[in-house]
Amino acid sequence: MKLNLDQEKMVSREKMKMIKRGRLHDQNHLQLLGSITNSTTTGNKTSIVMGAAKYIKDLKHKVETLSEGIMNSTGCTSTTNYHQNPYPMVTVNTLEKGFLVRVCSEESCQGLLVSVLEAFEDIGLNVLQARASCTNNFQLEVIGVGNEENEEIMDAQMVKWAVSKAINNWTESSSHVSEDQD
Template identity: 55%
Template sequence: MGVRVCKEEKERGQEEKAEKSEIYEIREGERLRRSNPISVSMVSREHKRAALYEKLQLLRSITNSHALNKTSIIVDASKYIEELKQKVERLNEDTANAQTSSSSSDQTPLPVVTVETLEKGFLINVFSEKSCPGLLVSVLEAFEDLGLNVLEARVSCADSFRLQAVGGENEEEGESIDAHAVKQAVAVAIKNWSENNEHE
């Protein structure tokens, strides 16, 4: 029992000593800081200078500046920023011009028409790289106005427009037509269709 009490007292004594030494170290550190504030501020200044130097060197490398002093580096950086702004403005203008030219070119190309004369009738091909909603109806109306009967036709209207039709003359109507007249009638129908689409 007495041994245990002694051990506990020893442990308490050691803990108290440790606490006292910690308090002493803390106080000693504070005393050193208080006694030497100049050295602490000098260290912080050196840190600030080093950080500023690093930032200036980084700025110098980004802007491809050959300047050595701080003012010249900053002047070069401001010139570099102005150049970047001008480049951005030029790019924006180029993009806007490209968009307007592409939108105008989107409107201009009309479907291509070819007409071949067959033994009885005509082989009519109409092709466009874009889908042309409503164009098939316009072309068929042109055939009807000409008095052409569609004997055979293949049509694709998904991503592009392709019409291949064999048209025969209506024998009841006495007037004969040639390939040029058929092509012209289909071209007029395409033009009318295009104008109607633009108004919509």
């Protein structure tokens, strides 16, 4: 199909409009990126992108700092001599209603999260809120309450014993797995 001269001009105009819209669309994205990252430069693509990269780097640094703060607040500090105590550390605090359970280790402890959650289920501790990280180290923070049947008899010592037992069982089973792999 061959286009006549008028049709070609019309197609060219439409292409130019589309190109301009695309540039405008890109410019809008750059302006949005600049405003999100609090960039002080306007209009310069390179400056806006470099500012965004710096902003992302700063955010990563803030996340690392906050993660270290969480580690320190849970008692999982790098000053803890892990080599003297190879087991994850457990703390249980009694709240007005329920318990705050923290488990942390300097290792990632693959499979430990499941073991601890199963221990909660075994003793009838209902998890209301949990936060866990198992990437470079193991951190678990749980707020839980006893179910109606055992709420009156459950105490922090019972919860800590159940979690410690789960850690011991996990340690034994994970040491068998590593022996089998050797």
